[in-house]
Amino acid sequence: MASPEQPDTHRSNTGTAGASPGSGPLFEAEGVSVRFGGLVALDDASLSVAPHRVHGVIGPNGAGKTTLFNVCCGFVRPSSGRLTWRGSAIPELRPHRLAGMGIARTLQGVGLFPGLSVVDNVMVGADHRRRAGFLSALFALPRSDTDERRLRAIAMAALRELDADSYADRFPASLPYPVQKRVAMARALAAEPELLLLDEPASGLGYDEITELGALVRTLATRMSVVVVDHHMDLVMSICDRITVLDFGRVVATGTPEEVRDDPAVIDAYLGEDARSPERSRDD
């Protein structure tokens, strides 16, 4: 899965062995390229996420991590490349179809709706699980009413899992940032996705909160696949089953944390030439 532009014999090629044809990857992006005008944001990048695995995407600033994420959720249409979901190609990925397919994404920052209460925010996340049709919901027919209660229950359960249920009736702006992050996470979980895309989940969090987050993500892996983009190397190294390393829009390595950590191409590109131990890379 390493990009063909890197003919040197680094060990990232072992990464291809992970996707055995039997189980098959849940989500795959193959040979994705994105150009913004003359700027190449992604160059033939690939990502393969196996079921119930935590997959990390790391790389220096501007390496194309967020662009890859945006391709995965349909915000950015790649100029070339192929997306596969459960083994079949997705012809055109549109953001609003994502939730229905079973993919949820959190945003950098929190992206909560400022004028909706916490529980309403989470209910929007559970929205595609409603059963009532559009018209019966519009005219508040009885069936829609029971749906409404069901969605509220789902939302409260998601908040409880994130230990944020006591804030249900508050408005996002009145909550401390880490709680807002938990609410945003609850909103993503309320969709009961099969694939959860976490965009910098640890940004703005303290050490203890990051530890909690890591434990949570590991628990989530029993129910879904998770893709994490983050700068906190300790977190990524400790929670991920596999890691893809991007540099200048290209995949320079894919493998287990141990493989990636010792990969000379990664060390050159990302950790700095002298930093042989991953502990040095903590950016706080």
Next chain:
Amino acid sequence: MVAPTAVPRGAATTMSEPLIEGIAGRNRRTMQQFLNVALNGLSQGAIYAAFALALVLIWRSTRIINFAQGSMGMFTTYIALALIESGRSYWVGFAVALLAGLLLGALVERLVIRRVEGGPELNAVIVTLGLFVALQALAAILFGATYRSFPAPFGLHGFDVGGVNIALTPFNLFAIGAVVVVMLALVALFRFTDVGLRMRASAFNQEVSRLLGVPVGRMLTLGWALAAMVGSLSGLLIAGGSLVFPAYMDAVIVYGFVAAVLGGLDSPVGAVVGGLVMGMTLSVVSGYLGSELVALAALAILVTVLLVRPRGLFSRTAVRQV
């Protein structure tokens, strides 16, 4: 604002009988006039509130001021008039006009506004102004540019209260009632239904809503449709028992717009309160100072609000303290 003719009780006892009766009569006439001004303001205010609410609904969801709102309401009122004149009952015309409003709003959003959304703000402004003029011209071509009388389903004579005729007609009551019912229905829709939640979510952040599976485009269409329906209602209520011509909504556009700005364009509650305040103020100006000053007063309020409290009386986003 109350007329300064109230006489202290102590003073009245020392005066001669005819004088007292004269003062009492004047007092009663003053009271009656004040009551009439207030009632008139209330029923006009309800209609301005409906119009302002239509503007606010569209502003909240698409950040566009729909200058064509009045023309759209005028057009659907003409549809009702055509039906009524062809022998159908008022209520058939009323219902068809509201449905036509719903449809017209959806069509305008899908076919016209969708193309300018997200572009420069001025494009949307020019487009809605263009629609405003085009719909008026189209109405003049289709229905004629002459004054035509529009029927009212209820009496237009004021109620008698204690032998005094007050400026509250059965039609006024119907107008106020219709506006209240529509507002309660909208509140219920936005607060208590799933569709309302999705509409609110897409108004706050379209990108995030899309990610969560909300069909934002459909929500925007629905928002425009609902707003246009409320606009149609205000068109029908203004027209009831009065004359219609292609530009008959022009004054309401100004008053409704000032009402929406007064309440803060983001707040539905503000639109309703703003509408009532506008109705009352303009009625007082018209009743005590002269009806020729009404438009001037409306613009004076607009200028004052923009100077003193540009975000309106009810905007949530308070000025940040540094």
